[in-house]
Each structure stands twice: as structure tokens, then as C-alpha cells.
Amino acid sequence: MNTGPLVIIGASCAGVNMAIAARELGFEQRILLLGEEADLPYHRPPLSKAYLAGKVSEGGLALRPAALFSSLGIELLTETRVAAIDRSGKAVRTLAGEQIPYGRLALTTGCRPRTLSCPGATSENVLMLRTLADARRLRAAAATSAEIVIVGGGFIGLEVAASLAMSGASVTVVEVEQQLLAHSISRYASDALMHLHRARGVNLRLGVKVTEIESASDRARAVRLSDGSVLPCDLVIAGIGSIPNDELASAAGLLCRDGVMVDQFGNTSDPAISASGDCARHPNPFAGGRHIRLESVQNATDQARSAAASLVGKPEPYAKVPWFWSDQFDLKLQIAGLVPTSGTKVIRGELDSGRFSVFHFSAGRLVGVESLGRPTDHLFARRCLAQNLAIAPEILTDTSVDLLQAASAGRAAALAGTENHKPPKPELAPARTSLDQA
Amino acid sequence: MPKVTYVLSDGSSRVLDLPVGVSLMEGAINNAVPGILGDCGGSCACATCHLYIEGAQAGSLPPVSELEDDLLKGAAAERRPTSRLGCQVLVAPDLDGLTVIIPERQT
Numbered sequence: 001m002n003t004g005p006l007v008i009i010g011a012s013c014a015g016v017n018m019a020i021a022a023r024e025l026g027f028e029q030r031i032l033l034l035g036e037e038a039d040l041p042y043h044r045p046p047l048s049k050a051y052l053a054g055k056v057s058e059g060g061l062a063l064r065p066a067a068l069f070s071s072l073g074i075e076l077l078t079e080t081r082v083a084a085i086d087r088s089g090k091a092v093r094t095l096a097g098e099q100i101p102y103g104r105l106a107l108t109t110g111c112r113p114r115t116l117s118c119p120g121a122t123s124e125n126v127l128m129l130r131t132l133a134d135a136r137r138l139r140a141a142a143a144t145s146a147e148i149v150i151v152g153g154g155f156i157g158l159e160v161a162a163s164l165a166m167s168g169a170s171v172t173v174v175e176v177e178q179q180l181l182a183h184s185i186s187r188y189a190s191d192a193l194m195h196l197h198r199a200r201g202v203n204l205r206l207g208v209k210v211t212e213i214e215s216a217s218d219r220a221r222a223v224r225l226s227d228g229s230v231l232p233c234d235l236v237i238a239g240i241g242s243i244p245n246d247e248l249a250s251a252a253g254l255l256c257r258d259g260v261m262v263d264q265f266g267n268t269s270d271p272a273i274s275a276s277g278d279c280a281r282h283p284n285p286f287a288g289g290r291h292i293r294l295e296s297v298q299n300a301t302d303q304a305r306s307a308a309a310s311l312v313g314k315p316e317p318y319a320k321v322p323w324f325w326s327d328q329f330d331l332k333l334q335i336a337g338l339v340p341t342s343g344t345k346v347i348r349g350e351l352d353s354g355r356f357s358v359f360h361f362s363a364g365r366l367v368g369v370e371s372l373g374r375p376t377d378h379l380f381a382r383r384c385l386a387q388n389l390a391i392a393p394e395i396l397t398d399t400s401v402d403l404l405q406a407a408s409a410g411r412a413a414a415l416a417g418t419e420n421h422k423p424p425k426p427e428l429a430p431a432r433t434s435l436d437q438a
Numbered sequence: 439m440p441k442v443t444y445v446l447s448d449g450s451s452r453v454l455d456l457p458v459g460v461s462l463m464e465g466a467i468n469n470a471v472p473g474i475l476g477d478c479g480g481s482c483a484c485a486t487c488h489l490y491i492e493g494a495q496a497g498s499l500p501p502v503s504e505l506e507d508d509l510l511k512g513a514a515a516e517r518r519p520t521s522r523l524g525c526q527v528l529v530a531p532d533l534d535g536l537t538v539i540i541p542e543r544q545t
Contacts, residue, residue: 024472043479050481063479065468072470301477320545325483332483332505375505379485379512386545404511 003029004103006311007092009082009248011035012044014108014277014300016063019074021308031073032100034080034092039132040066041076045297047135048159049327052142053166061132085252087270104311107260107268107275108304109245111295116151116238120213123220126236129156138237142169145235149223151210153180155326157239158193161202162328172203172231174210174223185339188347189370192354193328200329205231244279244293257281259293264317266307274310276303285319286338286367286385296324321385323378336381337368346393348377357381359396366391380404440534444471444489447542456529462538463487463524473540480525482506486544487524488513492537496520499527515541 006022008015011033019033035041042061050056069076081095091101113128115121125145127138142148142164150157153175165171177183179190180197197204209226213236223231244259255261255269259281266274266282276282277300281293302320309316324335331354340362349356355373359366359381366389369381380403384391395401439455444466446452456465466474466487475486482505491499499522502510506526510517524538 020470024470045479045481068468068470297477297479301475323484325478325481327481334483375483375508376511379509383512383514402511 003311004090005030005032005101006104006106007100007102008033008106008108009092010108010110010245010277010279011037011041011076011078012108012110012277012300013041013063013297014110014304015106016041017301018106018108018276018304018308019069020064020072021305022311023072023074025308025312025314027308027312029103030075032075032077032102033069034077034082034094034100036079036081037131037133038079040078042132044130047132048129048156049163051135052139052160052163054139058132082248085248085273087252087273090272103272105273106304106307106311107249107273107279108277108300109248109260109275109279111242111244111278113156113238114241114243116210116213116240118210118212120215120220121238123213123215123236124218125220125234126213126238128238129160130242141235142167145233146170147231147233148172148235148237149174149231149233150237150239151223152239152241153177153204153206154184154239154241155181157237158197158328159326160237160239161197162200165197165200165202166329170203171201172205172233173197174205174208174225174231176207176209178207180204180206185333185335185370186345186358186360188345188351188356188358189333189372192351192356192372193331193333196329196331196354205229242278242295244281246279249273249275249279257291261291264319265310265315266303266318267310274307276300276307282318284322284338285317286322292338294322296322298323321382323382331373332375334371334375334378335368336371336378337366337385339368339370343367344393346396348396349374349399357396359391359393361393364390376402376404440529440531440536442529442533443535443537444474445537445539446471447473447540458529458531460529461525462489462522462527462529465529466524466540471540473544474524475544476525478525482509482523482525485509485513485523488515488541488544489522489524490518490520490539490541491522491527492520492539493535495533495536498532502526513541514543514545 041063083095084093091099150173161171212224213220214222220236246256246260249260250256260275262280262282278295281291306318326333343362346359357371357374357377360368371378444452463476477486478484
């Protein structure tokens, strides 16, 4: 195989996994892993969780030890920002002016946080969270702040709220929608999180917008809301979504549409260039083959491994079950598959207890499962989705049935047929709980 | 540093000197031992660092928490009495000489 060096732009979860997988799969050329940040590659998920809550130190964040990269012959270039991709010359040019030739190029550029645009948004104590450097700033600022306002009731906002509230800060979350995570999870899960945060002392302001951040001497003093109310604060944190870093690809003429467009093997419109992770819009079998972008550790690792397999000439379509988790206070929310906006829902467990799973069916097929404090349901769901098992809803509503044991004991037939996708029979489920035609 | 032997699914083994306090998952990941993924970074969320712990020291391990127990039920490979999640077992001086067996699959 004479492909020339593999150059990977982006040294986070997807980039690191791509590099290591390429070596494990026998890629023998040079591998250069280019990262913008000064820090060695690290785990991002703990930044908003254990790191911010002070439960893990920086030393515990490394994705891999530095020595491992060198032992695998992976050349890690930190603080290296790419200015442009020259596709005809097969080289990338860094901001410092260096030309780095490639045989194959991998884009694992991730995404960046959307910024607030209201007046006062650039005050020095208005922070965001994406990188370890951001997290350091945020942790230091939070330690000296009594009143913290978080703009955005999404995963980042809520995880940060929980971590800071656990450290004793007074925290308010402002969310423009009437519910938390309105576009990501079901109403059931959203309501449970709302109750959890309120019970733990987080002030939730739903259905209101931030109109202005009032500041003095470049420091935010208060946040003004669309209902006229004013929240005094000494720290503002924005978690209002993210934007894929597809500008390099776009400028190089690669097909982009809110993310770098790739096929099922991770290839962009240029066969010498792949993309994976947060920045890649890919056809996903769990979305009915639609092109979607997923911002998750699972997608970053699995898609990067898939792209590495294509690189070494062993292509396999990317078809891994999407999964995701979020830790808020002592609750673990896990999602397997994708949560549809409509369809049939079956609840397993008691809603009032805050520990339950929502199984989502679309056209009779299981498509996604949200689990709150029920990790066994989550793993069961991942197995069912991976093996394309059909599930009868009446089994799900009976919490005395050990789903995994049932599956492991070869009683899959009792749950459903494995080959044919028998549509579940909603009318057989107990009416009291759980069926809800959305 | 305590020595830990990882037996790979192909029957070969890797002997590592691991610092006290790292988890058996981290020990494997940090040294590119194949067959242990640790996709969630040790958050006890994914069950992809499943391993079997053999030998006398198995008895001196910390007990399995409820969360670990739940995750082990869902591990991709067969669960055995010796099953643990590598992220939940930290290397300690009395684990010197430990042998762990990596299952055939993690996903």
C-alpha cells in the first residue's frame, strides 16, 4: 500500500481514535496528528461533569499518554492550526506557513460553541465551554462567583448547572423553550430533569430569552430577560448549541451542508479525504439512512475507526448503534439509538420515581431508548438495536422481567422474532401506563 | 510497580508494570493493549472494558457496585463470576501478579 502519509486535522476523540485504529489495522506510513490546542488530547465529557465539580484533576483527563503516541509512531503536533487544504497539491498549509504533504487526509475538526449575540455578550466574565482551557477558566471563575447564570438548557448547560450547584453555587438556567432539551429528548425525560434540577436548588427560567447582559467595566453584572426580569450575577456561561468546523473543507471545495458531507465509508467528495466525528454529516442507518450529524463520543470513536478501516482498504459501512450519556447530579441519562420527534412511546419503570426508560417505536420498530438511572435497560436497548430485534411493548412494561437475562437465556423468541420485524402490538400493553401516541 | 498480565483473546499475553491508582482499563488503554475499548473514558457508562479476573487476588478486589453490576449484565461477551469492568478496579500493591483475561468482544 503506497498511499503516502496520513495527516489528521483535529487531535481530539475522533482524531486520536483514527490514528490509533489506522496503526492497529496495519497502516505503515507516517501518521501526523495536528491539533490546535496546547494541551495533549484529553477526554471532553468530564469537563462539564467531574472536572468542573472538582472530582477529577487534569491528570485524569488524558485520552492517551504522550508516550503511547510516540511508541505507535504517531507524530502529534500541538498548537498547529491549519490555514488551508491544497487538494491538487495534496498538502495542508499551517497558519505558521508550513506545508505538510499528505497521501490521505482525515478531517476530525469537531465543532465549536455558538456564541451569544445580545448586547454585553463579550464581557470578560461571559464564558463558554468546549476546551480544557475553557474549563480551567470556568472552574476558576466559578470558584469566586456567588451568582451564576447559565444561558441554554441543553446538555452542556444542564451538566454545568449540576456540577456548579453541587459545589454550592447559586445557579440559574435560562432556556428559551418551554422545556429543557426540547429538541433532544422526550417530554418525559425533560420533565424528570426539570424536577431533578429544581429539587437540587437550580433556578430554572423556561420560555424566556436573554435580551441583554448588563455590564460595567467589561464585567457582566446582570442578565436581563424578555419577560422584563433581571438576574444579578457575577458569571454568565453560554451553552446554546454548537457549529461544525467545516470551513476548511468548504474552502477546499468539499461538499458541506452544516458539516462535511461523507458517505457510509467516511469519504468526502474527494476520495483522498475522509471526515468523522462531530464535523461529519453522514448517512446513518439508525436515521433511516438520512444524513445526520452526531455530537457524541460514540460517534467520534466508531466513525473514526470506520474511516481508518476504509483507509487501509478494508471498508465497512458505518452502522454502529448511536449511544450517548449525560451525568447530572447523581442521575445518569443514557440514550441508545435516536429519539424520534413522533411515534409510539412505551415507559418502563415509574415516571414519578425519576428512574425510568422511554422506548420509542417508529412504524412498529424500536428506534431509540432513553434511560434515566436504568443502565441495564440502556444496554438491552443497544443490543436490540444492534441485532435488529423486534420488541413487544408488553414485555417492556413488566419491570419484573429481566430483559437482559431474558435475551441472554435465548428467549429472544419470547420477546419477538429476530428476523421479521413484527410490529409491536400497542393495544396489548397495559393501558394505565404507558402508551402515548405522540 | 505492580505487574499485571493481560491475556488477549488470541491467547497471547502482555505483562505491564502499572502505577498504583490507575484502573485496569487505563492500564490497557495507555499501553495499547487491544481488546479493551473504554469508550466512555471510565465514566462507568459503556461496558466496553469488560474483563475476567483470575487467581487468588480476585478475592481481594473491591466489591461490584450496583451500577457496575447493571452494566456487566449488558456486557457484549458472556458474564462470568470473575467478570469486572476494568474502569472500576484500581491497581493496588496487593494486586501485584494479577492476571486478567480479555473477552472476545466488547461491542
